[in-house]
Amino acid sequence: MKKHLVGVAFALAILAFISLVATSSAQQRSTLNAPGAATSPAGAGGLQRGPAVPTGPAPRLPDGKPDLSGVWNGGGPVGDLEMGLAKGETIPLLPAARKIMEARQSKDDPEANCLPTGIPRIAPYPWRIIQTPTHIFFLFEGNIHSYRQIFMDGRKHPEDPDPTWYGHSVGRWEGNTLVIDTVGFNDKFWFDFRGHPHTEKLHTIERWTRKDLGTMVNEVTIDDPGAYSKPFKLTFTARLRPGEELMEYICQENNQDVHHIQGPAGVP
């Protein structure tokens, strides 16, 4: 399945390349007298502007702890949780969870309804880490324009936390790795467009390691005996977006899509 998806993604990239070339040729024909014409209104190019992901060692704070701060992209599943599996691994869905997943309709995806992604799902919009001695915040630009807070002061989880979209997160350092332990989730969010489900028994352990200046790896363990027969690990990579700033993104403003979305949950 994963291989198949990678194949499809690659084919899509090739198609995109062909499309871009075709578009460029047409553009050159139509803009012969307009040197400097490009694929965006301001001539900034067809892709998002900004320099390439930088290289170099991962930075550190004055106290020696890794500095994870910055604007990032990625680091979690978007369309399909399976993309984070190691080769040969499968997701140990329990039969009841499989049934829920198979019945899900795209229009009911909380993300399509401008509700949070939960964890470990990530939206394809930039997000920022703010690091303080007592808290770490993940600020999300998109879907939704919200935040996670991770307590770094050594506190424990509450005995019986109220279920929430991002749960109750406590963090600690293990060498160069930020380990975030989260419980107290609601069961409302989906893990991906495919509708991988979970229950309120969900417990996630994220291990965020900034491998170098521009790259941060998130190895996350999903432990949910209500939906999966055993804990399983997924790995995702976030890329730094130097020079980028978060922008406002209020999804509820004009969400017409949900009235037109059809069919079972699935990847594009």
Add this chain to the structure above:
Amino acid sequence: MRAKLVVLVAAISLLASAVPVFAHHAFAAEYDAKKAVTLKGKVTQVDWTNPHARFYIDVTDEKGNVTNWNLELASPNVLVRNGWTRKSLGIGDMVTVEGSAAKDGAKMANAKVVTLADGRRVFAGLQGGNAPNQ
């Protein structure tokens, strides 16, 4: 030459990532990549809003009937990061839109490429914009 360079950079970036980028919903849940449409008409409204910027055009058929189409772009943030401004489309502009129609038959489409009033063909949803062939 510059256009060629842009294409090369874009292609390398796409091939390097080799993963389609989506917005807040799956493209295929709302639009049908097989229902390609090319629409030419006058802009009647521009919504510079989230989760998608939208614009509406009046399309006149050969019999003179006018239909108003609702066209989805990427989010304003993605558009701005790609060089758009909220003034790139103006009411009254004659534009041509290449896109994919909604699956449910509504007069609605996801715009892939827009030819602006000044003749430039610009991408409308390359990143985060649900374009099926990104």
